[in-house]
Amino acid sequence: MKVTYFGTTTLLFDDGKDQVFFDAHMTRPSLLKYIFGSAPTDRAVVDRQLSLCHVDRLRAIFVSHSHHDHVMDAPYIASQTGAVIYGSRSTLNVACGGDIPKEQRVQLEAGQTYEVGSYRIKVIPSIHSKPTILNNDLGQTIDAPLRQPAKLRSYKEGGSYDFYVEAGGKKIMIRPSFNYIAGQMDGYQADVLFLGVAGLQKAAPEMERRFFEETIGKLHPQLVIPVHWDNFFSPLTKPVRGMPHLIEKTEVVFYKLARYCEEHGINCLVQIPGTSVEI
Numbered sequence: 001m002k003v004t005y006f007g008t009t010t011l012l013f014d015d016g017k018d019q020v021f022f023d024a025h026m027t028r029p030s031l032l033k034y035i036f037g038s039a040p041t042d043r044a045v046v047d048r049q050l051s052l053c054h055v056d057r058l059r060a061i062f063v064s065h066s067h068h069d070h071v072m073d074a075p076y077i078a079s080q081t082g083a084v085i086y087g088s089r090s091t092l093n094v095a096c097g098g099d100i101p102k103e104q105r106v107q108l109e110a111g112q113t114y115e116v117g118s119y120r121i122k123v124i125p126s127i128h129s130k131p132t133i134l135n136n137d138l139g140q141t142i143d144a145p146l147r148q149p150a151k152l153r154s155y156k157e158g159g160s161y162d163f164y165v166e167a168g169g170k171k172i173m174i175r176p177s178f179n180y181i182a183g184q185m186d187g188y189q190a191d192v193l194f195l196g197v198a199g200l201q202k203a204a205p206e207m208e209r210r211f212f213e214e215t216i217g218k219l220h221p222q223l224v225i226p227v228h229w230d231n232f233f234s235p236l237t238k239p240v241r242g243m244p245h246l247i248e249k250t251e252v253v254f255y256k257l258a259r260y261c262e263e264h265g266i267n268c269l270v271q272i273p274g275t276s277v278e279i
Contacts, residue, residue: 007273018117090158
């Protein structure tokens with residue numbers, strides 16, 4: 001199984017036959033546009049990424065929640081590939097605003113397992129990371145078709161999901177946000193964990209301890225790959241950056257995660273946007 005990372009939480013799974021996206025964000029508008037303006041999908045950027053990564057067998061796009069850095073480019077990618085968008089009602093209003101036909105829109109049901117080719121993808125109800133000054137809309141929904149160019153703050157969270165993927169003989173958990181629901185991971189085991197870490201640096205010690213226990217500690221993965229650590233306001237055409245230091249010191253995030261993994265005998269890999277790994 002090849003997994004290509006596009007930054008934030010956007011992952012492309014490719015088993016050699018079928019491809020599946022988890023989240024879809026490549027446009028990456030600037031912070032100023034996020035605060036003050038609006039933006040459409042940058043079609044040239046997305047087309048280039050799809051071509052570079054040979055996205056020619058895409059069957060589905062599973063969206064974890066409906067903030068712009070997770071869903072913004074899903075409608076355009078679906079329109080270009082014929083892929084089905086799976087997401088919350090808010091996500092489907094983004095898809096509807098992009099004129100994606102009904103047969104390419106599926107509303108997710110928590111606890112349901114979806115089969116796409118040889119992939120089995122279980123949807124697990126989740127919780128977003130704690131609100132910040134830039135992100136305080138948790139629980140709000142998108143209640144009408146959202147057409148581009150849209151204000152980036154119009155992309156409301158709309159509910160969050162994790163994805164448990166069984167494919168190619170592997171079990172993979174995608175956990176996009178830095179938070180946890182006590183007992184949520186009970187009964188699951190993962191060979192690989194893609195773990196959202198935005199917010200880890202400033203977390204209180206007890207929050208850090210519980211987060212690790214309720215994710216890595218419950219799943220017992222062989223490999224942890226952090227996601228949502230990069231500066232998603234910086235374009236993919238520039239060298240990758242961690243988050244601005246005023247927001248978070250990414251080097252401290254990596255240190256905390258690597259230290260926990262080392263203490264528990266677990267491999268930890270930082271995947272750079274634009275690269276692929278075999279798992």
